[in-house]
Amino acid sequence: MRRMTARPANTHQARLLKLLRDGGPNSRAQLGDRMDLSRSKLAVEVDRLLETGLVAADGLAASRGGRRSHNIRLNPDLRFLGVDIGATSVDVAVTTPELDILGHLNQPMDVREGPVAVFEQVLDMAGKLKAAGLAGGFDGAGIGVPGPVRFPDGVPVAPPIMPGWDGFPVREALSQELGCPVMVDNDVNLMAMGEQHAGVARTTADFLCVKIGTGIGCGIVAGGQVHRGTTGSAGDIGHIQAVPDGRPCACGNRGCLEAHFSGAALARDAMQAAQQGLSVELAGRFETNGTLTAADVAAAAAAGDATALELIREGGTHVGQIIAGLVSFLNPGLVVIGGGVTGLGHNLLAAIRTQVYRQSLPLATRNLPIVLGELGPSAGVIGAARLISDHLFSPA
Amino acid sequence: MRRMTARPANTHQARLLKLLRDGGPNSRAQLGDRMDLSRSKLAVEVDRLLETGLVAADGLAASRGGRRSHNIRLNPDLRFLGVDIGATSVDVAVTTPELDILGHLNQPMDVREGPVAVFEQVLDMAGKLKAAGLAGGFDGAGIGVPGPVRFPDGVPVAPPIMPGWDGFPVREALSQELGCPVMVDNDVNLMAMGEQHAGVARTTADFLCVKIGTGIGCGIVAGGQVHRGTTGSAGDIGHIQAVPDGRPCACGNRGCLEAHFSGAALARDAMQAAQQGLSVELAGRFETNGTLTAADVAAAAAAGDATALELIREGGTHVGQIIAGLVSFLNPGLVVIGGGVTGLGHNLLAAIRTQVYRQSLPLATRNLPIVLGELGPSAGVIGAARLISDHLFSPA
């Protein structure tokens, strides 16, 4: 299949494409109203987009009691690939031009195996999605990696948990392999963009998105835009000091947030508690599986295990303390909690909320919702698709 | 004198005015190059601005070896008023249209006396500047207040240290009194804008500006824009927890940064040290003046007093610890330290740097300058002038 090559020629076309992406099919008249453009001008731009093949006619619109109107929509053959590379697994999904997920695959994989092995896996998964008939090819791909990225060229820089990736030309390499434009970003930023596009943050221009998985990170959205910082490491809150003279951390310091609470830390704590005989529930699970994960702690807590609940509460307090500081600092309109440990659910959220509402300024917390992400594991891949579509739907 | 009433009619004119403000007088040809606009179009816009009186001809430009060119500059009669209301003093300054300070007055005053008394003082000082022949009137005024501001309407909201100001229509009231447009913002944001316009942050789009005075606050500039947060309280870092179970703070919590280090806390500590006989130097000054301020500690430190040095070092460590977290979080390209305690100078800076470079991620600190502000007490008033000029030099 012939892939999309055209790009919007001006800002009108770019805005039109984004409007169609976010709002779905629309009649010319509706588009004109929303774009604040005369109908004649709009018709011209729509015609040009029709010629390029970026948009297509889509039958009749719901009648409002007048001449029947024909709907316009993004070319339904467009396909975006969203890739979310986590520390311990890879997610790959195909989306429609409106960023709805058509197919989603997940595969456990250690990111430390290096870019070559990981990309082989990614390409294999993308191939499966194609073979399933969900896409003839891809018009663009967004990739999230668990570390800082020099955004303009899409290259990871000094990523702590994926040493083999430092300086690897991810964007360039994948663009070659896939034969389509590629954009690369930090996985947490993509999660934030996902929740912004289709999740709880749809109506909020300033919010924080805290992802607690194997590690811990934070996406920052200010004025509707993702803030990446000067070197792409903004949001790296895992190594902020949470406990003075606390536990030693892999980074060389002591008391880092990540050392005290994250998927990895929680599993470690749970295993210790099991071995010390503090919790029958956890000990039983440890016996059965030979190891424990955050999911086991969640299950134990759901079963009413006091030790598991205490672990969650304590962890939530640490995260909450850091978030409280960030809330005072940035004064966001919403805080979203996501990532692997969202399975801990309400217990975690309660601990975080308690701490934030206690420690932050009343003015900053007065109307501050702190909620779980809505999209779960889809947030990352939707965000990735959003990233590349934002790029492609901008004037070249 | 007749005051400026016109506003730029379009974005070209707005850009032109800002270019002339930031770059000084320029010939039409130079302006055309910098604006990326054809000379004919530029000439038209310049002519229109000349008609409105916003800009004026300014003699011949330095020859570059061709036909001599006439310089264009902002109307030299324009005057902006910059007002910086601190916790314990008021600064008022008059600037040229290029935001150079023509006259600057400072007056001790307790902000808790309330808006009416403070504005009386401000108007009196503005009157003195007029009487000195520095201005016939004001074309706009920027006001900084030491607390959160609902920016669009220029009203302080729930300011902790100035309770009488809550909800007072500062913008409206001062606009009436002065007879010119007024914009209101947090004093720390204005300091950041000042350093951005004419100080150390001239070339940096993402930076933090930490102001340590009676209290402690932080201006956030991301992507060249001041970030104010959803309720205008962004940057309020004084009540982030610096010491778990630390000193009680006026806000009701314990261990707030402001309780452990700020102008007020430092003075308190110094007096305690003097009374306990820990420092001959401080005790002597206490004897003489009956009280101690941050300036006394600075002087004692300069004289080599160990206790004073230790106070500064300890305070710098606390601030540095918080800044380290913010640096990891926001990944700025520069950190500026300013405010009343900059008199503590290099000792303070050294303590902060040590802590930040030790605790933040290497990637975030690799090229991170941490410097003192360049403008001192002028930063606030210059920032205030910048605020109102940005407003007036935007299309209505």
Place this chain on the structure above:
DNA sequence: CTTCTTTGTCCTCTCAGTGGAAAAAGACTG
């Protein structure tokens, strides 16, 4: 004094965009 360079001015041409008229195609009404 001649030639070259830079700047400012004038004029024309193009094209984006508006607004209105007319046509198309439905819903509603007596």
Place this chain on the structure above:
DNA sequence: CAGTCTTTTTCCACTGAGAGGACAAAGAAG
């Protein structure tokens, strides 16, 4: 069911922004 009212689409003429070139003005360099 015919006529009237709405809504949408298409067409067309008009306006104004802006580009670009030609030319004049005014200096510098040789």
